[in-house]
Amino acid sequence: MLQNDNNELNTSSLAMNALDNIPSPGPNAKNIVALVKHSGKVTGYQLSDGSTLSKEEGVALAKNGGINGVGISHRNGQEYLKSLPDNTENNNLSSLPTVSENSVQG
Template sequence: MKIEKVKKNAAGDITDVMINGNIYSVDEAIMLARDKKIEGVNVAKARSGREYLRSNPDGNEANNLDNLPTF
């Protein structure tokens, strides 16, 4: 499974992701990523303790989550 598109709120934070045409909340996607079911991402933790999705570094900025098409 791979994230194809993202949905952002007014502040620019990703709130949902689209995988194979299905929409998942960020929390659901974090659980899938923890279980290694989404390729190309990992779960990181902010200083606040909040978990978030992060693209695996590969030198290609075009596939970073913030640069994916929105829906």
């Protein structure tokens, strides 16, 4: 069992090292409850208060402590949010429901 525990720690450590920034959430931080997608790509986040943010706005809010359970990573020069690794799949951003961009536009 010790070997399995070490593997989980190593996997978690590697995932944490892949993050550029791990902001500390503030007392009023929201949770991401859904991903906003357009043509299969994440373009934003829906929060627990019902608001919807673009990917860039989500990153900025997370950096200011406004979102729980996420870190910031980058790909191709763009920052995006990733779930903090905790060995639980059901709270990963990729496991969240998707809302279409059209359904959240006012």
